[in-house]
Amino acid sequence: MNLVCANSQFAVFDDLLPQDEFEQFWAMYRRSEFKSVHAERLRPSFRASDGHPYIGEYVVWTQTAIESLLPPGVSPSALPARFCPTGKAYDTLIDRVRKHALPGCADLVGREGRDWVGILGRLYAYPVGSSITWHSDHLEVTGSFIYYTNPEWNVQWGGELFVADESALGQMTGDYTTLRFDTRHETEVLMRSGTGHYIMPKPNRLVLVGPGSPHKVAKVLPAAGDQMRASFAGFFITAPGVGQLVEQLRPR
Template sequence: MNVVASGARYRVIDDFLPPDQLAEIRAVMERRRFEEVASVIYPETDGHAFRSRGAVLRQDTGAPTAESRDRDEQPAAYRTILGELGSHADMFGVPGQDWSAVGFSFWQYPAGSRLGWHNDVASGRLGEFVFFLHEEWKASWAGELLILDADPETLGVDTTGMSAMEAVEAKASLASHALTAVVPKPNRLVLVQEGTIHCINRVDRTAGTTLRQTMTGFVAGAAPAPEQRSVERLSSLLGAV
């Protein structure tokens, strides 16, 4: 495991899991049932991806929470991922104090699909991670995670009269900052600070039947009072909104 790249708002860690844990989490993914879903950014042009049901992991134990349907499935990789997230307090805050759980789903992007520019801002999220699980990936297959490594609030782009989605697109298009392209290398973990503008580049047709496979999750703020728990919060943590 080693940090191979970092910026103001992201970190890239290669060879993240040891072979046994990597095989275990891939097996978990293979057992999942996937549903074809339209893009929530640009459904007409992004194409479709495939999403598994989500799970929410407790920060203190690494186990799925009571809300999760995966309470009996607790691979060691879950604890390794939570431990790594907890070691980046400068990005996500102090575990157990600033955040209490992580929600995630498995995703598969086929050739021809992408996900347009967005910032994943939603209630309760402090940041996110993307962990690449496919067994092979060639750079010519594209599918890169593109990151605008800048505080979106400091970008000198006039977004007057734009919708939130249009504003994100404008900042990505007009900002003077160079974009960072992270190739979806197998066993690569990418950590992204909350609110960072990013997208998934379209998977090239030369990928054929190979799927861009990830475990993608959101770091959740400390649990609210019981009366504040809601379906909206859970959906936010699972990436459903």
């Protein structure tokens, strides 16, 4: 694992997994089931113009037994999520992130047990024409992560992760209505500097993003053909955030 870049907003690690484990994760990804990102509900982070990304199942790791973090009367079996240890390649990836990437990034995404108590992730697949618009993460989280599992990526295929300039940190606090009709607040915040960073979806790359940084995924371009931007992405969740997560996952 190699630290490629780190600043006050994000850190980038290449070659996170040994090659055999990377191939095992990709094999699991290919066998996984996906559904439309809007299958459960309309998600305000995605606009109508963001196309049709796909998502996999929720995967949850917690520092202590998940039962101790759940509200009274709520059983893990009642939640539509897979809890670690899963017996799948998720376990190896999450273990390596925790033990090798996170210890040196406590100032960026917080410290396990002190600032956050759990990890929530799921697989994402972005086909041609799909993206995710500018947004900030508003759950009780101390940061987010993206792991790129696609075995190949070409610089002409798009799908870059954009992170806004540090001056926008914590500024994108507008009301995310379901269909995102009004973008004036976002435009005002991001155009003050009008600059930022981009990160390519390089295979076997891990990106950690600190809280409050507006970010987006650029559209996957027609040159990608049938190739998809493949990732496992999610958040580092605080104890109150686990309660919020449960409320989101509970069947209605």
